[in-house]
Amino acid sequence: MSRTIIIDPVTRIEGHAKISLQLNDEGRVDQARFHVTELRGFERFCEGRSFWEMPGITARICGICPVSHILASSKAGDQILGVDIPETAHVLRRLMNWAQLVQSHALSFFLLSGPDLFMGMDTDPATRNMAGLLASDPGFARDGIRLRRFGQEMIRLLSEKSIHGAWSVPGGVRTPLSEQGRQTLLAQLPEAFEILERALDRHKNLLERMGDEVLNYGDFPSLFMGLVGTDGSLEHYDGVLRVMDSQGRLLEDALPTDRYADVVQETAENWSYLKFPHYAAASSPREGMYRVGPLARLNLCDFAGTPKADRELRQFRRLGEHGRPVTASFHYHYARLIEILFSLEKIEETLAAPVVTGTHVRSNAGVNRKRGIGVTEAPRGTLFHDYEVDDNGVLQRLNLVIATGQNNLAMNETILQIAKEYVRGNQLQEGMLNRVEHGIRTFDPCLSCSTHAAGQMPIRIELFDGQGRLLDAKMRS
Amino acid sequence: MQKCDPESVLLVACGNTLRSDDGAGPVLGDRLVRRFGPGLGCLKVHQLTPELSLDLLGESVKDVVFLDVHQQGSKGYCTSVEILPVHPAAPGDLTGHHLSPSGLLAFARLFQQDLPKGWLLTVPGWSFEFGEQLSPGARDSLKRAEDCFYLWLQSRIDL
Incomplete structure (x- = not known):
């Protein structure tokens, strides 16, 4: 039966x-x-709004990763204006994106997944939660709070609000970073590095006793997609698209982001409001299933580009069989920690550059193009904002392709694998x-x-x- | 009684100003700062998240007053403005990544045993639909909330 x-x-x-x-x-x-x-239907009710409003409107989609929407929307707006934004604005947006990765990944690892990872999957759910973590492992909980706080504080310093700050706009950003703000952030970095080192040690110890979970929590072949730098480096804000299979073969490389629709095909099922994007050239959605986010990004890049993250990346890659990409979804956790480390290194490097406190942060223009496609790497994966406007900049059509949607097929596959093992x-x-x-x-x-x-x-x-x-x-x- | 001045009070105003009366907390925070001076610290937030616990622990902070709205008629609240003490939560009350005032105090205790005193000043709300305007009832309550805060401050300070 x-x-x-x-x-x-x-x-x-x-x-x-x-x-x-x-x-x-x-x-x-x-x-x-x-x-x-x-369903809330942003893609429909935003039709008829001005593209200038879109960073502020789409930020309201989420209280956890509004920065990602603000940045992708601003980048789409840059294209509609047809401008190159000032160098300082470019650097500040990158800083904001790294800060977002730090706070979001810290929340995920320490506070959302931490109770499962460090209290045990079979622990009574009445205690397997943040409160239980506070009681059983207060040092770990403190680290998570402090690290997330660092990312949130950085976002607040840049945009005056830690959530929904409409700071990045088409053409650049509204305000520069003050010297005082720069010094404040630099002073907090050593503690953030220390926390991350402790977290990496904890996670590596954890992996030694999580063999079953690694094998059964979504370890299957799939494609991977995301941004890489034009030199193949780990990239979260600009760059080109790359698609790789689970053998490590590149199916797409150096694809300009405005051609994303050539490789991403979206389908729908009548049992979910979440769409099912897949690789368009595949013979079926199942064959075209791809993963995005930290795991994919670390598989896709040739190198990270910072010393500490590159050392960790070399260890991470040993988790893949015979030099192939890492296919176990459980290693998203490790990948998140490496991305936090990378972000901290990039923040440190960027804050040391004089350009970061420049004051020319916005280019002014009108509507010069009818279409703008903004792409960033959100904490959970690649994010696309695709806008078409009329002569007055009023949106005629928009498409938002969200990281979680792109992982939809893989999440279903993960559930199936776990359920087969444990039900x-x-x-x-x-x-x-x-x-x-x-x-x-x-x-x-x-x-x-x-x-x-x-x-x-x-x-x-x-x-x-x-x-x-x-x-x-x-x-x- | 321990004495304090407005500069030793931190307001934490919770709510979404795009959701009608839900924004009464931040609006009240602005009004209190205008009335009692910029020395009165005020954090305006959509919701309470764990990392905010660190903001409660400033050296000069002796009292933290959470400003929020309660749904008119909801169980456990009176129909008017009230200010009540808040204590750190028991562990079972901490289940999500957005917290109650007592939950936030529990997180703050991770970092420091000696916490500022916690208080919750709530005003009743009637409408929580999209909109930036407060309902007439919530607007009326704000004046009473200001007075309530003034009386509370008097009990804590020699003005």
Whole structure:
């Protein structure tokens, strides 16, 4: 008798989703679906707005990664203006993006995934949360808070607000960085490096006893996509697109970002509001499944470009079999830490350059082009803002391709793999449920962004037989 | 009684000014700073997140007053303005990455045992739809909230 297990909603992620597992007659999982159940429709209601407003409007999609939307939207606006923004503005936007990576990755690793990783997947959910982490591992929790605080403080210093600061605009940024601000940030960097070193040590120790999770939490062949620098370096703000397969072969290289639609095809399913982007040249969506984000970026780049991050990158690459890309989604966690390290090094390097406190930060122009495509690497992966405007700069069409959406097929595959390994019999085991959820958390999905939806946090799980009869249910809040 | 001056008080004003009465906290924060002087520190935030705990621990901060709105008629709140003490939360109350005032105080205790005293000053709200205007009821409450804060400050200070 076939059955369906539903986990609704998934917790400690950004947004609202549920998971359903279809069991076959032998009681084995043969299908997994990650349902995203809310829609806000930014792509539709932004039609008719001026492109000048878009950084401020699209920032409201999310309270965790508004910076990514502000930057991608501003870059699309730069193209519509047809200007090269001032060098200082360019440098400040990059700083803002690295700060965003630091704060977002710190939240994901320390506070959202930390309870699972360091308290254990089978720990009672009543204590496996931030409060439990505070009690059991206060030093680790303190580190997470301080590191996130560093990123947030940097964003606040640049834009006067840590969330939703409409600072980056088409043509540049509104305000420069003061010398005092530069000194404040430089003074905080040593502690951030120390925290990161401790976190890397903790994570490496953890990996030694997480062999099963590494194998079963989404380890499968897929494509990888993201930005790299024109020299092949790790890149988060500019550069060109690269697509790689799980053998390490480059399917696309040095592709200009304004040709993203040549390689990204979006499809929809009637059971989720989250779209299913895949590599357009593949024979099917499943064959074209690709991953974006920290894991993909570290697979795609030839080198990081900073000393400490390059040392870590060499260790990271030993996790791939026979020199091939790292395919285990569990290693998103490690990749996040390496990206924080890289970001701290780049922040330190950039703050030392005189250009960072320059005062010419904005180029002025009108509408010179009818289309603008802004691409950045958000913490969760590649983010595309594609705008078409009329002569007055009023939006006629827009498309937002969000990182979490691009990981959608891979998240479904991850859930399927975990469920096949851990779902047993008719009873819903807490450890199994949390492993399924943690498989999702490895991607750090932002459903608020990907569907532009608001979030909820309780969890409900239902088990149905093949006739739709409820066999078992669990709920926690 | 421990004495303090406005400069030893930190306001943490919570809310979204694009959601009508939800923005009453930040609006109240601005009004209090105008009335009692810029020495009164005020943080305006959409929600309370763990890293804000570090802001509560400034050397000069003796009292933290959270400014927020409560839904009119919601359980546990009176129908008017009120200011109540807040204590660090028990662990079971910390479940998300946005926190209650007591949850934020619990995080602050990670860094320092000797915490500033916590207070929660709430005003009732009626409308939480999109919009930058406060409802008439919330607007009326702000004046009472100012007076309430003044009385509280008097109890803490020789003005």
